[in-house]
Structure formats: C-alpha cells, structure tokens
Amino acid sequence: MSAGSVAGGAPGPWGQAPTGRPDPGALERALREVAPERYEAYETMLNALAEGRVWMLLWHGTPGSADAQYGNMEISGHGYAPAVTSPEQLAASGWARAHEVISGREIAASLYRTRWGLWLNPHAPGGGVGVPWADLRRVAAGLDRLPAGPLRLSEPQLPAAQSFFALLERQAAEVRAVRALRRAWVQPSVGEPYLAIGLELYESSAPTVEAVRALMQRAIAVAPEGLAVSTVAMADEFDPVALWMRANARPFYDREAAGHGRPPTGPYPPVPPPPYASQQGPAQGQGFGYGTHPPAPGWPGQQPPPQQPWPGYPGR
Numbered sequence: 001m002s003a004g005s006v007a008g009g010a011p012g013p014w015g016q017a018p019t020g021r022p023d024p025g026a027l028e029r030a031l032r033e034v035a036p037e038r039y040e041a042y043e044t045m046l047n048a049l050a051e052g053r054v055w056m057l058l059w060h061g062t063p064g065s066a067d068a069q070y071g072n073m074e075i076s077g078h079g080y081a082p083a084v085t086s087p088e089q090l091a092a093s094g095w096a097r098a099h100e101v102i103s104g105r106e107i108a109a110s111l112y113r114t115r116w117g118l119w120l121n122p123h124a125p126g127g128g129v130g131v132p133w134a135d136l137r138r139v140a141a142g143l144d145r146l147p148a149g150p151l152r153l154s155e156p157q158l159p160a161a162q163s164f165f166a167l168l169e170r171q172a173a174e175v176r177a178v179r180a181l182r183r184a185w186v187q188p189s190v191g192e193p194y195l196a197i198g199l200e201l202y203e204s205s206a207p208t209v210e211a212v213r214a215l216m217q218r219a220i221a222v223a224p225e226g227l228a229v230s231t232v233a234m235a236d237e238f239d240p241v242a243l244w245m246r247a248n249a250r251p252f253y254d255r256e257a258a259g260h261g262r263p264p265t266g267p268y269p270p271v272p273p274p275p276y277a278s279q280q281g282p283a284q285g286q287g288f289g290y291g292t293h294p295p296a297p298g299w300p301g302q303q304p305p306p307q308q309p310w311p312g313y314p315g316r
Contacts (some may be wrong), residue, residue: 026052028085031128033045045129049118053102057095062098068098078117079116083121084121107136111133112137118136134240147194163222164222178253179200179255180234181197181199182249183195183196183249198232200234200251204233
C-alpha cells in the first residue's frame with residue numbers, strides 16, 4: 001500500500017506524471033546530460049527510459065527461447081544487465097550475439113524484482129550509465145508515485161505534528177489488523193520532503209486496506225497544514241523507506257507492546273526477515289545509495305563475470 005497526500009489539498013510530494021508522446025531519441029539525449037549530483041538530469045533520463053525501449057544483450061539463446069539469458073555485469077557487488085539504446089549503439093558496441101528489443105518499463109519490471117539493475121551503453125566513452133534496481137522499481141511503478149533517490153532518511157522532528165501522531169496511535173488501536181506504526185522524514189533528491197508512515201499489518205485483505213485508508217484520512221485531517229504524508233507498507237521488501245524504517249526506526253505504536261489485545265487469529269503472511277546488508281538503508285541522515293557506478297572493466301569480455309547469469313526475460 002502506498003499513497004501520497006498533503007494536508008490542505010495541495011499536490012502530492014512527487015509532482016505530476018510525465019505527459020506527451022515517446023521520443024525515440026530522448027533516451028540517448030538524456031544520457032548525455034547525466035553526471036554525478038545532476039539529479040534533475042538523472043530524473044529526465046529515467047522518464048525517457050520509462051517511455052522508450054532498449055536493446056537487451058543476450059549472452060545465450062535468442063529472444064523467447066527457453067535458454068535465453070541476458071548478459072550480466074557485477075559492479076561493487078551489485079548485478080546489472082547490459083543494454084544499448086538504439087541500433088546504432090548496438091553496432092558500436094561490437095556485440096555479435098543475439099539481442100532483444102523491449103520497452104523500458106517492461107524490462108524495469110522484470111529486473112527489479114530480483115534486485116538486478118540495468119546498465120545502458122556500457123561500451124560508450126565514460127562507461128555508460130547504471131540504473132540500480134531501486135530506480136527500476138520507480139520506472140515500473142511510475143516515477144510520480146515513488147520518491148527520487150538518493151533519499152536522505154531520518155527521524156522526523158515535527159513538534160507541530162504531535163496531535164497527528166497521537167490520533168494515529170489512538171485510532172490504530174481500534175483497527176485490529178494494525179500491528180505497528182513507524183515514521184521517517186524523507187528528503188528526496190528531487191521534490192519536497194515528506195513524512196512517511198510505515199504500516200505493519202497482520203493481514204492485507206480488502207476490508208483491512210479500506211479500514212487503514214480511512215484511518216489515515218482521518219489522521220491527515222488534523223496534520224499540520226501543508227505537511228505531505230505518505231504511507232508505506234512495511235512488508236514491501238523492495239521499498240527503500242520501509243527497509244530503512246525496519247532497520248533504524250522504532251515503532252511509535254506497537255499493539256503487542258501497548259497491551260492492546262492479542263493478535264487476531266488466523267493465517268497471516270510471515271513477517272519478512274531483516275534485509276541483507278546490501279539492501280539496508282545507511283545510518284540516519286545518509287543517502288540510500290541510488291545513482292551510477294564506475295563501469296565494469298573490460299566489458300564486453302570473452303567470458304561472463306563471475307556471478308550467476310540473469311535468467312533472461314521469458315518472452316511473450
């Protein structure tokens with residue numbers, strides 16, 4: 001569950017969705033503008049990726065075949081699948097094996113779920129641009145729906161919001177599916193900062209989701225004017241804010257610790273284990289680790305890097 005709103009009816013914290021028809025050359029133009037700390041240029045590139053297409057390099061097989069496997073690169077312990085952005089870039093890369101043309105949004109949805117990133121034009125001068133899996137998740141879900149990294153995450157310092165938090169605690173006690181609530185102050189690299197409320201639930205049936213949504217709407221009504229508030233599902237193993245809160249933020253409401261009754265009976269999904277070290281957010285107030293990395297040395301090599309090859313997009 002993820003939703004953004006602002007007390008007082010102002011626009012949400014992440015702006016508006018991009019509009020307009022796809023431009024075949026937009027991605028390559030945007031790539032030329034990407035540089036360290038140029039977050040607006042990086043966002044423009046992600047928009048172009050979402051609306052465009054890429055040429056995925058296959059290490060084995062052909063598009064749609066059972067043995068199809070994408071190429072793979074390992075950068076600082078993280079896996080990336082290499083791709084190029086046009087037939088001209090494919091020729092310039094010297095890639096002699098098969099390739100697959102796929103939309104940026106589709107490949108993003110395929111890769112991020114197993115925490116693989118996408119590396120664009122690794123043969124280009126400077127080594128191309130890497131898109132980590134957390135940003136591919138944003139491309140797949142909608143860039144206007146998820147905050148732009150790198151994120152700066154900390155405990156919120158909002159004295160004026162104490163009545164908001166108190167109301168959340170009182171009403172959470174009445175919604176038995178709510179196990180715990182956490183909070184974080186999120187400062188995206190692009191866009192306004194906002195308050196994130198982490199929801200830990202015993203189950204996520206439709207009635208529960210509706211009850212929690214009503215709870216949040218009632219609480220937002222007493223939030224300080226202009227405060228942007230977003231809800232985050234703590235069970236979402238791909239959400240960087242949820243991962244940070246699980247590792248760094250104590251619940252400000254905990255049903256079991258508060259003695260508000262035993263958990264409901266019935267089968268509930270297990271709470272996911274703590275994230276691996278590479279997935280955790282850093283210490284309070286630090287960046288979350290989005291962005292580009294140095295290119296892999298020697299790409300394209302004669303042998304794949306020493307890691308398990310990406311299994312490849314299964315085709316349609």
